[in-house]
Amino acid sequence: MAAPLPWLKPAVLAGSLLPLLEMLISGLRGTLGPNAIEEVLNRLGLIALVLLLGSLTLTPLHLLFGWRWPARIRRWVGNLAFTYVLLHFLTYAVLDQSLAVDAILEDITQRPFILFGFAAFLLLIPLAATSTDAMVKRLGYVRWKRLHRLVYLAAGLGALHYFLRVKADLSQPLFYATLLAALFAIRLVDAAKKRRARREREAAKAG
Amino acid sequence: MGLLPKEPPAGEITPEALYLRRREFIRGAAGFVGVTAAVGGGLIALSRRGSPPAAPEVAGIDGGPSPDALSIASRPPQFQVDEPHTEYAAATTYNNFYELGLDKGDPARNGHSLRPRPWTVQVDGETHRPQSLDLDTLLGWFPLEERVYRMRCVEAWSMVIPWVGFPLAALLRRLEPTSRARYVAFETLLDPEQLPGQRRGVLDWPYTEGLRMDEAMHPLTLMAVGLYGRTLPNQNGAPLRLVVPWKYGFKGIKSIVRIRFTETEPPTTWNLSAPNEYGFYANVNPQVDHPRWSQATERRIGELRRRPTLPFNGYGEQVAGLYRDLDLGKFF
Numbered sequence: 001m002a003a004p005l006p007w008l009k010p011a012v013l014a015g016s017l018l019p020l021l022e023m024l025i026s027g028l029r030g031t032l033g034p035n036a037i038e039e040v041l042n043r044l045g046l047i048a049l050v051l052l053l054g055s056l057t058l059t060p061l062h063l064l065f066g067w068r069w070p071a072r073i074r075r076w077v078g079n080l081a082f083t084y085v086l087l088h089f090l091t092y093a094v095l096d097q098s099l100a101v102d103a104i105l106e107d108i109t110q111r112p113f114i115l116f117g118f119a120a121f122l123l124l125i126p127l128a129a130t131s132t133d134a135m136v137k138r139l140g141y142v143r144w145k146r147l148h149r150l151v152y153l154a155a156g157l158g159a160l161h162y163f164l165r166v167k168a169d170l171s172q173p174l175f176y177a178t179l180l181a182a183l184f185a186i187r188l189v190d191a192a193k194k195r196r197a198r199r200e201r202e203a204a205k206a207g
Numbered sequence: 208m209g210l211l212p213k214e215p216p217a218g219e220i221t222p223e224a225l226y227l228r229r230r231e232f233i234r235g236a237a238g239f240v241g242v243t244a245a246v247g248g249g250l251i252a253l254s255r256r257g258s259p260p261a262a263p264e265v266a267g268i269d270g271g272p273s274p275d276a277l278s279i280a281s282r283p284p285q286f287q288v289d290e291p292h293t294e295y296a297a298a299t300t301y302n303n304f305y306e307l308g309l310d311k312g313d314p315a316r317n318g319h320s321l322r323p324r325p326w327t328v329q330v331d332g333e334t335h336r337p338q339s340l341d342l343d344t345l346l347g348w349f350p351l352e353e354r355v356y357r358m359r360c361v362e363a364w365s366m367v368i369p370w371v372g373f374p375l376a377a378l379l380r381r382l383e384p385t386s387r388a389r390y391v392a393f394e395t396l397l398d399p400e401q402l403p404g405q406r407r408g409v410l411d412w413p414y415t416e417g418l419r420m421d422e423a424m425h426p427l428t429l430m431a432v433g434l435y436g437r438t439l440p441n442q443n444g445a446p447l448r449l450v451v452p453w454k455y456g457f458k459g460i461k462s463i464v465r466i467r468f469t470e471t472e473p474p475t476t477w478n479l480s481a482p483n484e485y486g487f488y489a490n491v492n493p494q495v496d497h498p499r500w501s502q503a504t505e506r507r508i509g510e511l512r513r514r515p516t517l518p519f520n521g522y523g524e525q526v527a528g529l530y531r532d533l534d535l536g537k538f539f
Contacts, residue, residue, distance in 0.1 A: 005238065007236070007238050007242075010239060011238065011240075011241075011242035011246070012246055014243040014246075014247070015244070015245065015246025015250070016246055016247070016250065017247075018243070018246075018247025019247065019250045019251045019254060022251050033258055033259030033311070034259060034294070034297035034300065035301060035506065037511070038364070042254075043255065044254075046253060047250050047253070047254050050250060050254075096513075097513070098512050107500075107501065111500065111501075165499065168409040168410055168480060
């Protein structure tokens with residue numbers, strides 16, 4: 001039997017790239033609003049955060065409902081999130097700052113919200129670089145998995161980046177931060193359950 | 208024999224394997240389209256929340272007569288700026304007016320709920336004549352001038368806007384402050400029906416702002432009732448707003464219903480919300496960074512590259528003297 005849901009990955013890929021197409025068309029038609037650079041920067045950043053949290057939602061979905069499809073698109077969603085993070089950074093560095101290195105360095109060192117966003121971007125680079133099957137094999141699954149736990153740190157920094165960016169209404173960043181905390185809690189509970197089960201098994205064996 | 212339909216060519220005959228899997232194929236196609244649309248549509252909708260609305264066509268701006276043109280008595284040459292004006296559509300769809308929504312496009316979308324007439328301005332505090340003034344009475348006192356000012360937002364973007372209004376100094380003189388009045392405070396309308404953003408406590412409503420008396424009396428300080436030759440649109444702070452071109456935009460309080468003279472520095476909304484980010488003075492100053500963004504440069508709306516920000520937004524020659532004895536790093 002062929003792999004189930006062969007269309008799932010292409011659909012997630014196509015769907016995740018649609019906003020880029022929409023932004024491109026809007027840009028060409030001049031309908032991105034009076035401050036198009038800021039608009040693109042904000043949209044790319046938000047989509048990056050949503051996709052990053054989306055990639056972290058997949059394992060809990062498996063844990064909660066026993067579905068098997070989430071695991072198959074997890075790395076894809078992670079890579080798509082990184083694509084948006086990269087585009088977000090490039091929009092900031094090239095379009096917004098015109099590659100003014102001193103201004104960018106000043107931003108990173110002086111402004112915590114930019115520092116946290118930049119740190120998240122840096123953390124995601126090794127994860128994106130090791131996202132191929134060959135790299136999983138080369139690192140060994142246990143080590144690969146340990147490395148990829150960094151994604152939680154990166155997502156946390158991403159949420160913090162958003163939180164500190166907002167001027168007065170914190171409801172949106174708080175929503176994403178809460179979601180992230182909930183996802184993390186589901187995994188902690190699951191890990192604790194597994195640990196207990198293992199201990200009981202070992203105790204039974206010893207007895 | 209010519210009567211029977213021709214057999215289709217071999218290439219057009221569906222292979223048996225595919226024919227048998229057609230249901231699976233249709234399901235797959237539907238799944239693909241559904242998931243693509245859901246993921247794409249969801250991301251687009253989330254990321255476009257609050258984006259500026261499509262620029263409206265405006266009579267009198269895009270050609271044709273303007274229904275709400277103001278009669279302008281003068282264009283004093285000392286209050287003009289020789290720089291291209293920001294497009295009307297940009298100045299009226301890219302606004303910070305949290306009482307009408309938090310995103311830049313919200314005020315233009317939600318502005319219809321504000322009713323700029325009838326409108327009363329309460330005058331009290333350190334004045335010889337506390338009073339309630341009907342706006343139209345007040346407007347009858349002053350000929351309208353057009354002044355083109357740079358507008359620099361604390362978020363590091365800027366515009367060039369032709370305002371229509373009258374000097375605040377002329378109004379304050381008529382309101383007869385006492386000798387104890389050292390500051391003047393302003394308040395925005397408090398009415399969640401008209402300003403639905405006030406239903407949420409993101410800021411301490413009503414919005415209040417204030418100026419030192421000498422700042423308020425400075426000839427550059429303007430009470431605006433219009434822009435681009437026409438009545439102020441609601442999203443720009445109708446019917447009466449403050450314009451202080453050497454200060455960050457948030458000092459320019461909108462939809463004013465109260466003017467109060469005080470002896471001590473009045474509390475101001477953004478300063479109460481985040482005192483380390485927004486000072487009482489809020490003079491445009493490229494040397495004093497906001498904790499979350501540099502103030503050294505700005506993006507002029509309509510331009511691609513950032514440009515350097517000027518001290519006092521380019522009005523230093525006129526206003527720097529007001530602050531000769533003030534440590535501007537401390538009193539930002």
